[in-house]
Amino acid sequence: GPPLTSLPGVGKKLAARLVDAGYDSVARLSRARPDKVAAAVSGLSVERASEIVSSAKEMVQQIQISSITGETKSKPAAKKVAAAKPAAKKAKSTERTKTEKEKVASKKRAKKTKTSAPVRKRKPAPVVQPRKKPIRKESGLPVPAAVTKLTEELRRKWREAEQRIEAGEVTQETVEVVALTREETLERLVEEAMEILNETMTTGRPAFEIPSRSGDNIVWDEVRDLLLLGMKTISRPYHSLASVVDATRTARVMEIVFQLLRSNLHATKREIYYSDVNLFRDQKYSDKIIEDVASMLQTTRDSIHVVASARGSAMGRVIIRDGGDLIDLTKMGTGGWAITPFLDQVEIVESDAEFIILSEKDAAVMRLAESKYWNRQPCIVLTGKGSGDMATRAFLKRLVKELEIPAFALVDSDPYGHYIYSVFLRGSKRLSYESPFIATPELKLLGVLSRDLDAYNIPKAVRIPMEPADIKRVKDMLKEPFVQSNKEWVEDLKLMLRLKEKAEIQAFASHSFEFLTDEYIPTKLETGDWI
Structure with a gap:
């Protein structure tokens, strides 16, 4: 070039x-x-x-x-030769030249018309309509003073963080990921394809430039309190034997995403894999490419209409609109509303909740549902039934952001429970480019804390000795910068290492089946005993 x-x-x-x-x-x-x-x-x-x-x-x-x-450009020498000829010949020559030029020009215009598509100019991006703010109401139910105080603190911190971001107080430059409409995502996808085509035509060595998701490119943003993706990129060229398969898979996923967006359909990761089994070979490869395409377009996986199967549920004091249907989550029985992976079609309409309880275990949610805990204290109850799928994490984030209320996590008192809390809190490193949409840094760890085992007299008989793998996980967590910045969290993890014991949420049943909802949760909320 x-x-x-x-x-x-x-x-x-x-x-x-x-x-x-x-x-x-x-x-x-x-x-x-x-x-x-x-x-x-x-x-x-x-x-x-x-x-x-x-x-x-x-x-x-x-x-x-x-x-x-x-x-090609016309040569100046041709003009000089033409000027030296006799006038009569010049007139005839000029006439013929004009005719030929007209023919050539018409051919060029035709060819340009055919080839101008790949280099079309960017259209103005459609105006994104902001979501309507949910209607907030008063429940008339008692709210623990400590929760009210926390809500005020969080709202103040949110305002301060916005001011710091506007002032440019971001320590490191990171990939700016935005949620896009279907039309905007289509436009970005087509532009990326056109750029690859342009590079093919000019250099013959096209390559996809994809943000690196390796550990050394994961940035902890102290201002926004999130794990984000840095500016390092990896090149995936077509002309390299080492990367030609991945480059082909990338182009294939882009083609599938284009078809989904054009038809306004969604697909699961499993369906993407089965759309071309011979090329992908294993779902782990198609899953990786899906994340590559989303990060390359600097948007979320939801925006490219690829969703993961959801397994979470929600219930409590909130009314939503799902695909046009108005749903009151206080009237969903004991099973709750199954959180949909199509969150772009969900609107939070109205709520009088003052806080959210996120439970790792479905068993704890069943206890809260049976007692209809949201009729005692105005709350919303969620469960991810384990580590939490993308939809559950994104829905929690939206509830906290749009309702401007705090959230509390209830997990097992073991290293994996703390890890699950950290994923909801900061986001996973693998999906750090989506952290602003699926991580909830305001989430507090209500329990079960290591100090709670003795404080609430959990019998030794229901405590479980820690395995070497558990101890290693705790030590690894203590090395994380976002853990080190939280002294109370560090103290609780160190206490876990000293005790070398862990316990599940269900251990409270050793006192009584109602102990969790009648004693433990109300006491923790009223005393502000959380991390």
Whole structure:
């Protein structure tokens, strides 16, 4: 391809800085975002970067059109020869030349019409309509003073965090992931495909640029209190034997996503795998590519209409609209509303809840449902039935964000319970690019804490000795920066290591079946005994 110095205003020094920043070709530069280029190249403003990127795009488009049409510039020598001929011959020649030129021009216009599709300009992004705010009401039920105080603290922290983000107090640059409408996702997908086509036409060496999800590219954002994806990328070229299979799989998933978006359908990860078993070979490969495509488009997996099977449920003081149907979650029996993976079709309409209880165990939720705990204290009860699927985590996040109320986690007093809490709290490293949509940093650990085993006289007979794998998991968690920043959490994990004992939520049944709902949860909420 043409050298970088062929771009207007790009000298040797600036070209060298661009190469150092990873923009080593005009084609690569044409695919870049001006703000990213400006951030990577010292001394380059966003405005200047925009001009360079725009020039690179024009050059790439011109090269592509020229390579297809065979268009070349007319030679000045031809004009000189024509001028030296006699007037009579010149007139005849001019007439013939005009006719030929008209024919050639019409052919060129026809060819340009056919080949202009791959280089079409970006359309203005559709205006995203913000969700309606839920109607908030008063329940008239007693709310623990400690919960009310926590709600006020959280709302103050949210305001402060917004101000710090607006002031640019973000420690490291991270991938900006946004939830997109179907039309916006389609547009991004087509643009990405066009960029690959442009690179194929100009360099013959197309490559997908995908944000790296390796451990060294996971950033803990202290301001937003989330695990996010850094700016490192991996290249997945077609011309490399090592990556050609993954590149082909990436293109295939993009094609499937295009079909889903165009038809306005959703598919599970399992269905994506079965759509081309011979290519994917194993579902773990198709699952990985699905996450790659979402992160490459800098959007959520929901936005590309690929969903995971949901197994969570919810009940309590909230009214939602699911696919046009109005559902009151206080009137869902003891089984609750099955959380749908199609959360883009769910609207939170109205609520008078003042807090949320998230339970790891379905058994604890059954106890809360039987006693209709939300009629004692205004709350919403959720369960992920284990580690929590994407839909449950995303629904919890939406409830906390839209209702502006605190949430409390009720998990087993063991390393895995604390790990489950951490996933709901900060998000998993594998899906760190989606953390702003599925992680709930406001979530508090209500119990079962290590200190609760003695405080609530859990008998030794129902306590379980920790295995070496449990001890290793606790030690690994203590190394995490977001754990180290929470002194109470560190103390509780260290106590677990000293006791070398763990217990399940059901251990409270050793006192009585009603102990969990009549004594443990009310006492913890009233005294503010949480992490």
